Amino acid sequence: MSAERGVLYRKWLDRMMLGMTTLCALIAIAVLLLILGYIAIRGASVLNWNLLTQLPKPIGETGGGIGNAIAGTLILIGLACLVGLPVGIFSGIYLAEFGHGRFGSTLRFLTDVLTGVPSIVIGIFAYTLLVLPMRRFSALAGGFALGVIMIPVVTRTTEEMMKLVPSTLREAALALGAPEWRAILGVVVRSAGTGIATGVMLAIARIAGETAPLLFTALGSRFWPRAIDEPAPALTLQIFNYATGPYEEWHRLAWAGTFVLVALILIINISVRWLTRNPYRTGH
Amino acid sequence: MKEPKDLTYGPGAPDMRAGVFSNIGDRIFRGVTLVFGAMIMTLVILMVAEMTRNSTLSFRQFGLGFLSHSEWDPVHERFGAWPFIYGTVVSSLLSLILAVPLSLGTAIFLAELARGKLSVAVAFLVELLAAIPSVTYGLWGIFVLAPFLRQYAEPALAAAFGFLPMFRGTPHGIDMLAGGLILAIMVTPIISAVTRDVLMAVPRTQREAALALGATRWEATKVALSYAKSGILGAVILGLGRALGETMAVTMVIGNRPQVSGSLFDPSYTMASVISNEFTEATSDLYRSALIEIGLLLFLVTIVVQSVARLLVWRVGRRLKEAKA
Amino acid sequence: MIKKQKAVSAIQWARCLALTVGVVLLISSLGCSRDRQATISLQGAGATFPYPLYSKWMSEYQRLKPNVRIDYQSIGSGAGIRQIRERVVDFGASDAPMTDQDLNAAPGKILHIPTVIGAVVVTYNLPSVNGELKLERATLAGIFLGEITKWNDAKLRAINSTLALPDTAIVVVHRTDGSGTTNIFTDFLSRSSPLWQQRAGKGTSVNWPVGIGGKGNEGVTGQVKQLPGAIGYVELAYAEQNKLPYALIENPAGEFIKPSIGSTTAAAAGIISAMPEDFRVSLVNAPGRGAYPIAGFTYILIYQNQAHTAKGRALVEFLQWAIREGQEYASAILYAPLPIELVPRVYNKLRTITY
Numbered sequence: 001m002s003a004e005r006g007v008l009y010r011k012w013l014d015r016m017m018l019g020m021t022t023l024c025a026l027i028a029i030a031v032l033l034l035i036l037g038y039i040a041i042r043g044a045s046v047l048n049w050n051l052l053t054q055l056p057k058p059i060g061e062t063g064g065g066i067g068n069a070i071a072g073t074l075i076l077i078g079l080a081c082l083v084g085l086p087v088g089i090f091s092g093i094y095l096a097e098f099g100h101g102r103f104g105s106t107l108r109f110l111t112d113v114l115t116g117v118p119s120i121v122i123g124i125f126a127y128t129l130l131v132l133p134m135r136r137f138s139a140l141a142g143g144f145a146l147g148v149i150m151i152p153v154v155t156r157t158t159e160e161m162m163k164l165v166p167s168t169l170r171e172a173a174l175a176l177g178a179p180e181w182r183a184i185l186g187v188v189v190r191s192a193g194t195g196i197a198t199g200v201m202l203a204i205a206r207i208a209g210e211t212a213p214l215l216f217t218a219l220g221s222r223f224w225p226r227a228i229d230e231p232a233p234a235l236t237l238q239i240f241n242y243a244t245g246p247y248e249e250w251h252r253l254a255w256a257g258t259f260v261l262v263a264l265i266l267i268i269n270i271s272v273r274w275l276t277r278n279p280y281r282t283g284h
Numbered sequence: 285m286k287e288p289k290d291l292t293y294g295p296g297a298p299d300m301r302a303g304v305f306s307n308i309g310d311r312i313f314r315g316v317t318l319v320f321g322a323m324i325m326t327l328v329i330l331m332v333a334e335m336t337r338n339s340t341l342s343f344r345q346f347g348l349g350f351l352s353h354s355e356w357d358p359v360h361e362r363f364g365a366w367p368f369i370y371g372t373v374v375s376s377l378l379s380l381i382l383a384v385p386l387s388l389g390t391a392i393f394l395a396e397l398a399r400g401k402l403s404v405a406v407a408f409l410v411e412l413l414a415a416i417p418s419v420t421y422g423l424w425g426i427f428v429l430a431p432f433l434r435q436y437a438e439p440a441l442a443a444a445f446g447f448l449p450m451f452r453g454t455p456h457g458i459d460m461l462a463g464g465l466i467l468a469i470m471v472t473p474i475i476s477a478v479t480r481d482v483l484m485a486v487p488r489t490q491r492e493a494a495l496a497l498g499a500t501r502w503e504a505t506k507v508a509l510s511y512a513k514s515g516i517l518g519a520v521i522l523g524l525g526r527a528l529g530e531t532m533a534v535t536m537v538i539g540n541r542p543q544v545s546g547s548l549f550d551p552s553y554t555m556a557s558v559i560s561n562e563f564t565e566a567t568s569d570l571y572r573s574a575l576i577e578i579g580l581l582l583f584l585v586t587i588v589v590q591s592v593a594r595l596l597v598w599r600v601g602r603r604l605k606e607a608k609a
Numbered sequence: 610m611i612k613k614q615k616a617v618s619a620i621q622w623a624r625c626l627a628l629t630v631g632v633v634l635l636i637s638s639l640g641c642s643r644d645r646q647a648t649i650s651l652q653g654a655g656a657t658f659p660y661p662l663y664s665k666w667m668s669e670y671q672r673l674k675p676n677v678r679i680d681y682q683s684i685g686s687g688a689g690i691r692q693i694r695e696r697v698v699d700f701g702a703s704d705a706p707m708t709d710q711d712l713n714a715a716p717g718k719i720l721h722i723p724t725v726i727g728a729v730v731v732t733y734n735l736p737s738v739n740g741e742l743k744l745e746r747a748t749l750a751g752i753f754l755g756e757i758t759k760w761n762d763a764k765l766r767a768i769n770s771t772l773a774l775p776d777t778a779i780v781v782v783h784r785t786d787g788s789g790t791t792n793i794f795t796d797f798l799s800r801s802s803p804l805w806q807q808r809a810g811k812g813t814s815v816n817w818p819v820g821i822g823g824k825g826n827e828g829v830t831g832q833v834k835q836l837p838g839a840i841g842y843v844e845l846a847y848a849e850q851n852k853l854p855y856a857l858i859e860n861p862a863g864e865f866i867k868p869s870i871g872s873t874t875a876a877a878a879g880i881i882s883a884m885p886e887d888f889r890v891s892l893v894n895a896p897g898r899g900a901y902p903i904a905g906f907t908y909i910l911i912y913q914n915q916a917h918t919a920k921g922r923a924l925v926e927f928l929q930w931a932i933r934e935g936q937e938y939a940s941a942i943l944y945a946p947l948p949i950e951l952v953p954r955v956y957n958k959l960r961t962i963t964y
Contacts, residue, residue: 024389118529181313209417540822565687
């Protein structure tokens with residue numbers, strides 16, 4: 001009798017708990033859809049060509065857009081890549097190929113530490129390192145801060161991806177008489193290219209949405225970005241200012257800006273996922 | 285995260301390297317990659333050095349009392365970081381309390397229940413939550429979450445649990461609860477993704493053995509969970525790391541008031557938020573120095589949290605490999 | 610996130626990436642070449658209080674002088690002071706005059722150029738209340754000290770007997786950033802209440818006894834608008850443009866004054882004879898009938914010795930334009946123009962700038 005009830009109870013518990021986990025997954029997805037849905041509704045309704053291409057107008061005048069902020073964000077991403085890609089990729093190569101000693105493991109640890117450093121702290125760092133000596137807020141300082149955020153992501157992806165390349169490929173190259181550096185660059189890095197590129201794109205998606213490190217570096221501007229040693233506008237800064245402001249017009253622009261930003265980031269994420277899907281892979 | 289285990293086979297095998305370095309090109313190449321690697325190291329050291337240098341003024345002035353004093357008074361230049369430490373810790377813990385069950389549930393669903401395409405699709409959607417920028421969460425928090433909390437959720441909580449001090453006070457909607465909720469949404473994808481990976485790394489044999497003994501699926505899952513528990517703990521700590529350092533979204537909804545209050549309906553302030561709000565405008569050197577000291581503190585805490593988390597996740601990985609071997 | 614990779618499309622990927630970076634750089638160079646000619650760009654940062662006016666001025670001025678590009682970021686008066694001290698901007702802006710200590714810490718002599726006068730209003734969010742709220746000085750201090758916590762408090766009802774004040778909690782909203790608006794407002798509170806003087810004092814950022822924080826005049830206005838029962842202090846233009854109500858404030862003469870351009874100008878008129886040579890003066894509790902008690906000059910901060918000739922000249926020319934022709938834009942967006950007697954004095958001060 002008691003054993004019978006035990007079985008029933010265990011079956012009930014099984015259903016119940018597994019049902020709960022399904023519910024959890026549904027809640028997580030519901031939250032995502034709630035946020036994205038809200039952005040889509042509020043953002044898409046105000047989106048138009050002028051908004052995407054024009055400069056912001058002074059308060060009190062209607063119209064105006066976020067064109068300069070979009071351009072500014074792209075430039076900041078470009079600058080961040082100039083800083084982050086070489087350092088990230090080459091350090092990744094170092095870790096994968098030569099990073100077996102104590103220096104390698106220290107470097108690996110520091111890279112992990114850098115991953116976790118709050119972006120606001122990196123903002124302070126860029127301010128003291130670049131803004132104060134240069135005597136200006138600048139796109140360069142903003143790009144540098146974003147680049148530093150990119151570095152650890154790119155480094156670790158590069159390392160991981162290179163380690164997945166079968167060593168037979170490298171051995172074949174070496175056997176053909178190629179020097180090791182050619183074997184590494186021409187065969188191993190190239191074979192790992194898809195994975196590295198994926199990591200880079202995801203890093204770009206991440207920095208595109210960063211606000212905190214830009215507050216004291218790129219500063220923001222109401223003009224088109226002009227030179228890298230001048231303050232630059234950025235979509236995220238613009239959204240932050242507009243969202244916390246009191247004007248209805250600003251709120252409208254904030255939603256539109258968010259829509260553009262989130263669309264950009266989701267497109268990167270989804271296309272990366274789609275391009276790197278593996279047709280031969282079964283299950284996970 | 286995956287450590288090379290077999291040095292006789294694979295990239296970096298020492299026997300392959302012997303003698304090859306006579307080639308000058310190889311040496312240059314190795315040197316170049318080393319220089320870039322050293323750059324990362326320099327960067328981190330420079331970061332610590334700069335922040336230490338810039339916070340000495342505040343450290344000399346307030347010493348260790350900086351951590352425990354709760355006064356933040358720019359007029360009289362008395363600075364204590366306790367309200368920010370408190371706000372950061374409480375909002376992060378609150379977010380974990382909300383996010384951990386949700387994330388574990390989601391991860392179990394993904395690793396144990398869902399199959400094939402469904403699992404991949406759901407996992408991707410949950411990961412998308414991590415891709416949404418912080419400022420977007422803040423915007424959504426201000427215009428959607430805060431009014432909802434103020435009008436419905438907080439009055440309801442106050443009515444139901446008003447006997448608890450944490451649910452007393454005026455519902456603002458811009459408060460600790462809003463900060464914790466936003467953070468919970470932001471850390472859920474991280475915790476669930478890492479937990480899912482850890483669970484999937486648990487050998488099938490563990491579950492199959494349990495099932496063969498007549499266990500239900502849930503009981504088999506529990507076996508897998510206990511097998512992976514230190515990895516799951518690592519996942520939670522990784523989430524904690526994210527929550528501690530999060531800036532913009534929290535700044536936009538937490539109310540930005542340096543106070544230590546037991547009520548979740550009271551505005552609060554976090555370490556990252558105070559830096560983002562006050563850093564550019566700290567007029568006196570001591571003020572700025574105090575802010576940088578908070579930044580340094582945040583940095584050090586993050587290092588500890590990251591190290592512990594990585595260690596835990598890595599240990600599970602190693603144990604599983606040993607089990608397979 | 611990615612477990613295994615197939616190497617097939619590596620080259621396409623590399624190309625794809627190169628293309629992306631290329632496009633980004635192309636766009637940036639396009640953006641850069643847009644106005645590459647001999648443009649002079651000036652960077653300013655600081656007070657949020659006059660931001661609506663400054664952004665208007667800068668866009669009007671650009672129509673007059675297309676080759677001068679002035680960019681202004683409203684990041685708070687404290688930031689204006691700090692950043693001009695660090696010389697990372699060409700001019701700072703603040704509603705709070707710099708302290709002697711700050712002036713001495715700067716690497717050169719900094720001039721205060723008053724541009725307009727603004728009134729700080731006490732705005733509130735009480736949807737059910739129609740009619741004008743009156744606030745005594747002690748009551749206002751009591752609210753910001755956290756002693757008066759309900760809108761239907763006896764002290765508020767006594768003076769506002771005609772209003773149906775609700776039984777709602779008062780939510781104080783204040784600035785989180787270093788702010789000249791805060792400086793003017795806390796100056797007023799300090800003079801109104803000894804307890805305030807002792808507990809918080811006056812400054813660009815103070816240790817607030819109660820309330821929640823918003824960043825900038827924009828942030829506080831936004832918070833007040835979002836929170837029923839809220840009370841906060843913002844620049845008149847911000848309250849007006851957002852159609853938020855604002856209270857009548859008791860002045861030293863015992864009159865309840867509605868903030869307006871007229872009552873702000875009256876405050877300035879009362880102080881003009883006592884104006885010091887460096888223009889650092891407070892308009893709080895200015896003497897004279899009809900003078901609104903919470904007002905102040907807003908200043909542009911510049912170095913007397915400009916390092917860069919072309920920039921220095923452009924900046925001085927802009928400021929000369931702003932204190933004369935620019936004044937006509939002020940009242941349209943609710944700033945009181947400089948008193949006419951003061952303009953020549955400021956103009957002469959501008960002529961002492963070397964470049």
